[in-house]
Amino acid sequence: MTDHYITLSLLLFTIGAVGVLVRRNAIVVFMCVELMLNATNLAFVTFARAHGNLDGQIAAFLVMVVAAAEVVVGLAIIVSIFRTRRSASVDDASLLKY
């Protein structure tokens, strides 16, 4: 059963990674990052059960806390970019290129 859950977690991670590469709306890119984080959490929990200790669940809990902090800062950045550029597309914020 362990490898079923790990395979599912990897599938979700891959889908999230493709989403980050493909999507242009910054908020959707962010959601795909969250999807990847959730997939790793599933792997952590599964491995915790496979090894019979709770260290994996602690790791998943820490990932959740870090994800919450990351979302807060990331969405604040998106909002401030949107306020100055009136767009949430990742392609529009390219001033540093020139």
Added chain:
Amino acid sequence: MVTFWTLAPIMVLAALGVVLARKAVHSALLLAVVMISLAITYASQGAPFLFAVQIIVYTGAIMMLFLFVLMLVGVDASDSLVETIKGQRMMALVVGLTFGVLVVLVVGQGVVGVSVGLGEANANGNVYGLAALMFTKYVLAIEFTAALLITAAVGAMVLAHRERLVPRRSQREESARRLQEYAETGRHPGPLPTPGVYARHNAVDTPALLPDGSPSELSVSRVLRARGSVREGFEGDVGQTLRQLDPDDPTSTIGGSTPRRGGSGRTEES
């Protein structure tokens, strides 16, 4: 086993939907589906504490934050379909497929299907076991987490804060400016006209009628007009009614010939 085979297809489909959905709100809702399914998976894998945290923190706090920002930024902020880098989507798909097949193969070879189970670790209850670890072995990590959370909160406040560059106008100055504008451009200084209310419709998407019978553009919300879901004025309405009464009456085409705008929402998404 039943939990897995029920939830796994739902999760994979919803995750694909997150990537493929055109509108960001749909992506957010599908992501919530994935997260709740994951929470149930945690519960079935001996992690009731993470089940609760997943629901409260992820679906409760983070998804609401996402939806909140989506509403702030504008729900219609859909993706552009133009590729800025040529063949990027194709390449991303190839990379994703390669990565997925590779890791799944590695897992198929590397992970042993036998699992010890959490019966011993959860002997005193899952929360007790987690707390015992959290406040002994991982206490430093938890301390750093506290610092991270404080930093994130301060950072969000700094990023979202905006200094007022010009002094706030008083009501007196505002009314003087409105009358000045009226004198210069003829723009009415009072509030905008309210939407029209007829016997047939009483919604805000019905424009008010000017004295000559034409609809007033100012009386309906700018957002409704941009969406194209504003009803026609008096003429279209009367024409429609006349046509319903007598389809053969040639006079019923008066004013009814203009194509009806909207109704089905926007047609082009990109």
